[in-house]
Amino acid sequence: MGTDPATPGTGAVPPAGWYDDGTGKQRWWDGSRWTDEYIDLRDRSTELRTDAGQPATGVAGPGWFDDQRGRRRWWDGRQWTAAVQYSGEEQELAGIVIDGRWIHFGELSQPVAGVEASIEQGSTLLSRPAFTSSAVQRRLWGPGGAITSRRLTKAIERPRTYLVITGEEGVWVSPLGEQTVSRSREFATWVNSSAQHYRYR
Structure with missing residues (x-):
């Protein structure tokens, strides 16, 4: 103690x-x-x-x-x-917050080391077996909570752009508005740089 x-x-x-x-x-x-x-x-x-x-x-x-x-x-x-x-130095986009060694999405949190951020179209995501299997395995999360295989095609709109965070604790997808798409690339780069930085610490 x-x-x-x-x-x-x-x-x-x-x-x-x-x-x-x-x-x-x-x-x-x-x-x-x-x-x-x-x-x-x-x-x-x-x-x-x-x-x-x-x-x-x-x-x-x-x-x-x-x-x-x-x-x-x-x-x-x-x-x-x-x-x-948060610390006051956090970065946030589309409900996903990165703050030092941690990344958060609503109630979910995971270490930033080892996560990968990407910007993807819904149609691209739905065509990837690894992405759709994350819904079957109940490891896919959106702003409304878990996305199951039953809800997948309703939760992920083909023409929409998403911020995707893939990590050991699951896949997080958050829809982006048209005005945030350009900022999202900077945010994804920040997440990926942080993930690399903390991976070996």
Whole structure:
């Protein structure tokens, strides 16, 4: 477990509350010591638990917590919400956000290392067996969520242009408006450069 959560520069011990304990968890500090109550923010479906696995008596108050996926998420006191904060240096296009080592699409996140971005016509995508098989394997996502093989031809319009992110955790497709197509090429180049940069780090 981490060190006591002293106030930086003062050495003063903070009041009871939820603090980062240095292990990727928000742990309850009772004002004098760490307790067994924690929130493991690396688990997207996390609930407050004790080490014994029993529901904890205390519940973390509302607040912003690091989700260990390159952003901060709002915990409303009962569950995670859709509200997120990024570093302030993020790049966003068509609902896809790249921020340092992570790339995000709605609720989905994956490390940017190893992803590939491309700009594709719907007709080209639908003619590729590897793309259509991603729908069969339930690894294809659009702005409305998972795109299954049953929904594929309705979700992907042949004449439309899409920003496509392909990575280990699936394929993300986001439709582009006419005014964003030129900017999308710059964005795809940025994603691919970042993917190469972080691949070997």
